[in-house]
Amino acid sequence: MKLATYRDGSRDGQLVVVSRDLQSAHYATGIASRLQQALDDWNYLAPQLQDLFDSVNAGKGRHAFPFDPRQCMAPLPRAYQWADGSAYINHVELVRAARKAEVPQSYYEDPLMYQGGSDDFLGPTQEARFLSEEWGIDFEAEITVVTGDVPMGALPEQALDGVRLLMLANDWSLRNLIPGELAKGFGFFQSKPATAFSPVAVTPDELGEAWDGGRVNLVLQSSWNGRRVGMCEAGPDMTFHFGQLIAHIAKTRNVRAGSIVGSGTVSNKGVTDADGKTDWPRGYSCIAEKRAIETIQDGQPTTSFMQFGDTIRIEMKARDGQSVFGAIEQKVVGP
Structure with missing residues (x-):
């Protein structure tokens, strides 16, 4: 439903x-x-x-x-918990490669996750208001689940049984505020403003065979200012499935009904041709990843972050072409 x-x-x-x-x-x-x-x-x-x-x-x-x-408001206009993972290690690899940093082996074994603000979410068509363009405004197209109660110590297979609903998310990021926050060693805070969610939340059975092993095997579409920039396959490159993400939270605490757990930016691996040149035909689900690709290829980024007046549309369609969650359609506005 x-x-x-x-x-x-x-x-x-x-x-x-x-x-x-x-x-x-x-x-x-x-x-x-x-x-x-x-x-x-x-x-x-x-x-x-x-x-x-x-x-x-x-x-x-x-x-x-x-x-x-x-x-519509967000399906859950406020929630008891919003925990966002980074399940697509390809995204992490690209961002770190752009600054010539290796990915620690532990990242492949234990998911990254941060605790986001859950007291104030944005609706799917609500304007995203920021006080400055200098903060580095970026969209992030993601998949999320909403849980029922999951007990502390649940294994990934048990945690997966706790998934009640799925949604799309635009996990807004303020990229130019992130380095200073991470340098403090305490994680994201001001750099992660209110997240927006899709018009509807759907039960897993609505996805049919596309919901398999805690992954959604459909294409996540992102359009920036009306131009399609991302057609990312959500299933194949998801390193940690949702059962593993929920189990990560449940390692030391109970997960209560109404918790929202995010996949992180949906990202696909590049394709390397016979000459050794790598291209990313599926595009990107956030501007930071596009800038990382440009840095790897050309030595510096050329794509700017979002400006006031820009729009972003995020949507996922079933194999019959029908929109599954409805679309997130937002406009960036100033103070």
Whole structure:
């Protein structure tokens, strides 16, 4: 099933069930008014939401209405936890290669992860407001999951059973603030502003065979100012699957229902021809990776970060061409 949160003037909005084709929706008020409420009592409420979803898809929802992504908040407008991994080691390899730094062996064995701010997320069409272009504004196209309760010490296979929903994310980064923060040895903070999420969150069964072993085997599309810059395969180059990412969190703590776990920037390996030249035909899911590629190839980056007035669209389509999550469509604006 597919779920979204409509604006109603409150912090947490109203839960709606959305049709598979993203054309119609129905308030879930009689079942659960908030998505967190459904996650807290998933085994009891999910079957009821599924029944409503089936009715909406069959055109039998008595109070169904046209679905409008512009009315959406993030599916979870605020969450108990937002933990973002770096599951695509190719991304790490490129960024480090650009500054002539090796990737430690431990990065291939234990995922990188940071704790993001979860008290204020952006909706899928909400403007992204920043106080300065000098901060190095960058989009990051990612896949995320929302968990149920996962006990401390859960193994990756057990943790994978805790996945309740999947979403897309635009994990905004302020690249020029990152070096100073990392130099302090305490990780990201000011360099990671509010994250935006797709209009709808979907249950894993909606992906069919594309959801396999904790990976999504579909293409993540990124369009910057209307120009397609990324057509990245989300499955093949994902070093750590979502079960491993969740288990990483659960090593020392319980993971509670409503936790959001991110994949990090979706990234694909380059293709090297007979002459030894490497190209990246799938493009990129963040500007930092494009700049890293330029530095490796030409000695310096030429692509600038985003400016006020720029737009970014992030979307994933099923093999039949149907949008799975709806699109994140945002405009960068100034103070």
